[in-house]
Amino acid sequence: MTDSSQQKQDQTRRTVLAVDNLQTRFMSRGPALKAVDGVSFSIGEGETVALVGESGCGKSVTAQSLLRLISPPGQIVGGHIYLEGDDLMTRSQSEIEDIRGNRAAMIFQEPLTALNPIMTVEKQLAEVLHRHHPQRRKEARAQVLDMLQKVGIPDPEGRLRAYPHQLSGGMRQRVMIAMALLSNPRLLIADEPTTALDVTIQAQILELMRNLCSQMGTALLLITHDLGVVAEMADRVIVMYAGRVVEEAPVRTLFAQPAHPYTRGLIQSTPNLATHQGQLVAIPGLVPTLADLGDVQGCKFAPRCSMATDKCRSEDPPLQTLGPDRAARCWYADEVMQTVSAQA
Amino acid sequence: MTAFILRRLLGTLPIVLIVGIITFFLVQLSPGDPAMFYVSADAPPQEIERVRTQLGLDQPVIQRFGFWLGEVLQGNLGISFHQNRPVLTGFLDALPVTLWLAFFSLVIALVVGIPVGLLSALRPNGLVDKFSTVFALIGMSMPNFWLGMLLVLLFAITLGVMPAQGYDPTSFWTGFRSLLLPAITLGYSQAALVARMTRSSMLEVMRQDYVQTARAKGLRTPVVLGKHAFGNALNPIVTVIGLAIGSLAAGSAVVEVVFNLPGIGRLVVDSVMRRDYPMIQGILLLTAGMIIVINLLTDLLYAIIDPRIRYD
Amino acid sequence: MNTRDFGINRLSVLLGTLALAGAAQAATCEGVYGGELSIAGPLSLVTLDHMAITSEPTAPRNAVYEQLVALDANLVPQPALATSWETSDDGLTWTFELREGVRFHNGQELVAEDVVASWERYSEVGARRFELEDIDRVEAIDDRTVAIHLSNPYGALLESISAMSGAWAIMPANIARELGTTRADRAEQVVGTGPYKVHTIVPEGRTTLRRFDDYTMHEGEASYNAGARCAYFDQVTYTHISDPSTRVAALLAGEIDLAIQVPGDEADRLINANHTQVVPTSPGARVYFKFNVAEGPFADYPLLRDAVRAGLDTEELMAGFGPSDYWRANNTPRFQEPQWPWIDQSHHFPQDMDLAQQLVDESGYQNEPIRFLVVPGGATGWEKAPAMDQYLRDLGLNVRMESLDGATFGSVRQNLSSWEIKGAGGGSLVGLRYLDASGVDRNGNPWPNLPDGWHDVLERALNTEGQEARAAAAEEFYELHAEFNNELWTGDVFFIVGANSNLRNIATDDSTASFWNIWREE
Ligand SMILES: Nc1ncnc2c1ncn2[C@@H]1O[C@H](COP(=O)(O)OP(=O)(O)OP(=O)(O)O)[C@@H](O)[C@H]1O
């Protein structure tokens, strides 16, 4: 598939989620931490978008903000979140609760701790149906069984009365997925759904998610810092650094021709992707804490960037559109793209 | 599970026996002569000796122990010196008051402690939380009898709406009325403890991923807190309740004396004062047994609350 | 008031041999009948067996049971179930005439055989039968006449048979025999002739008495346990409230009518409330200290006892018992001074700290440790201990106070190597038996160095024929006792009865809180 044909396909998709200038802060004794600092992106029906970046860059906070799950001291201080055109920021708490787990669902990283240890699988699943579709109470069990079947749990009948600790990690994550998909959501947010699982199980789970989402036309926001997973799963990729989007591109384009030095660094530091280029390069410097970044003038990545110039250190670059579906936050995006091509 | 309960119950027998042996020697070797209470102040030594013989105190203590142990193993706790009737009868006469008192104070501890703890966990450092911190501090530092006397002064003497003392078992209602002030006295400090424990346990649980999951499912806040968070916060609370029952047993001695309730607590205090050896030994033995059973029940409760805990 | 009231002449205590049936004035019960009286006292009640001694209140038993004779407020035996008595010339046979028409609570009529059977039981279980060892046998001469045969003359017989606890109570012959040595704990076993009969006994809970309608009144004015008894209340309940503050609270809350033993420091609450009153009851309890005269410094240096006596400020010491209405100090506890109330006390040495100090120096005391035993409760109590402790320190004695609970105290004091001075208390009315006991330690051994003639004089005081001879013997005995100086009597505390203000006729001469003549004025 060429870039342009993919593009065409994207445009025909209906937009499920559109995020516009989202800002989430954590109030602390010092200056507020800008965990999410003006993030915008969108996801279409059936599309899988990966959100990547180093630990602490704001992926989870972004995800939680989307369902307004941020609680004090965190606070969403600006922006809009449109789910199929509805602005969630203007909804009441009760309306948001009607949407959560219904039109938009979420899966968390730790399958053991994310399931309630003292409730049976059946109760935790049926609860979603009871909450959002009380009129279908009677069929709840049948639906739960059906969904467990779909996520590939053997002997679903037998598992209904199991407690989470009686299931393996992979099974638990399947249960989580079943729980999230039960009410047929338009948007599924998966925050590092496979990080805690071993590699073979990881692949199965990802495969499962992709199949189910495409069957049901569910938009998938997949949060990960594993670029291998991104390459497998995503249609499009959003790269975050220090609470901001630094690059956005279709998956192939991104790997073939990253436009931001940070993205390039990420790719080079990932074994599976980097090995064919002969060397593994770590991004120099420590991942900065958000508090440190408050002091950084200019580009937030400049302190760690090998290409940084005086301009980078004094002026903060905007997110520049580099073409349809492409953008990067770098003064030298063109040069970056070229050097990568040259290397290739 | 049944096997576990049986094993535990069998395992408690030696403990009860050891408690019995220790209390026997503690009681019998402590200074003081029970015979003193059954002779006049100017009685000559022969008279005292006669009473000692009558009470069986002329035998060497080791021989008395052997006899007592033999009887206890046959389920016979002996005859109270003072009451002149089987220890068990005296104990069972006094037991209902103490059980009701413990029950009501536990209800107060839970009915007050849990909601206050929940509310303060909901808004840490909020108004309720600050108020409950003060409430807990007072509860844990004010001696039981002092609170009891204040309550009596206010509700019994000044307002005249509650009895100042005594237990009227005519009906459930009169019994409840007699026990309300004592139960508040006893339950208050426990309520404070339960509130603090509920608060910290809830705060801990509310940080857990599954609470986030529950919220992400769109569940209403009361369901998230009541079902998902509170259910998981229960274990430490149950521990505190188990401990509370133990301290209720201890605290009831003071409260029963202050409120003149004819329960086990007052009986044991009186029995110690008059050196009623069989009664003291019997009460301690039976109370130890009861506390051990309560501990067992607490452990079983853990398993009911948390399916991860299994006893087999 | 502390000194003036003190010299009440109670010499008669020792002299009441041939008391005559008092001028039999018909007792008039002019109070208001009806209602219920609720009493609370510090002791639990599980039995009303009058022959046994338990740590239990005596008033309910004295309301249920009666004896042949009864003590009045001067400790003089007065007619009770016996209306008159006489002694044979050899002093070995006492013959009692029984009152006519007396009925037991179960309807049976009192006959001489009941007295005999009661004696037989008493001689087996009676807690004070050691006083009556001289009784050979009791004989029913006819239905109305009983003879007591003694092996030796015993001048204090009437006092001993009128003891108010561990008493030779008269009960129906069949019940006495049926009970034998078992304690009468159940209501139906407790049958007497008194103005109230037992209705229910809930052990450690509540005992309920009801008026006995067929009660046969005794002649004479009500005085202590003797005289007329008018049972005004239909029902009397006795509850056990061990904590004194709770008793006061119950009285203030109107839950009880009468609280026995109100602590001095709580009396004001009752005085200030308008529906309650306090009634101090004399004679109360004697407050004294006992020196260990067998071992240790007080034995080795007798002058040290005099020293302690010389400098003591008894008023200050007694002030520990609360407002001065509730105690009186004995201002004559000085050495060489008679200390008994029925002896003339018109002159006494003033308190003299310098003299005391001088006596300490002269005594030869070498700063040996002095252990001072204290026990809570009543006259023996903690109330007087701190002041005494301080005083002994001021005197320069190397004193260490040890507080013990009652039962521990009871056994520690038996060991003469374990204390030097101890708090003591007892009834303020002192009978002959007590004098006897003051010469022996708790093991029944005579104190060493008793003055010559101690036992002789005591024997004469007990058994000599003729009032004057006995009085002279008693006087002689007190001289010896004062000389011996092994006890330090500092005063008396009165038992305070707290009561609802609507109660009338609460006996002020009875610390056991007898209730049979009380009525309620609506
Ligand atoms: N409850 C909180 N209170 C204060 N700061 C928070 C809180 N949660 C997150 N943060 C801060 O927000 C920033 C973003 O955190 P976030 O959890 O979104 O990172 P992430 O990209 O998901 O990292 P990871 O890959 O480790 O999951 C971090 O610097 C973190 O310290």
Ligand SMILES: [Mg+2]
């Ligand atoms: Mg994260």
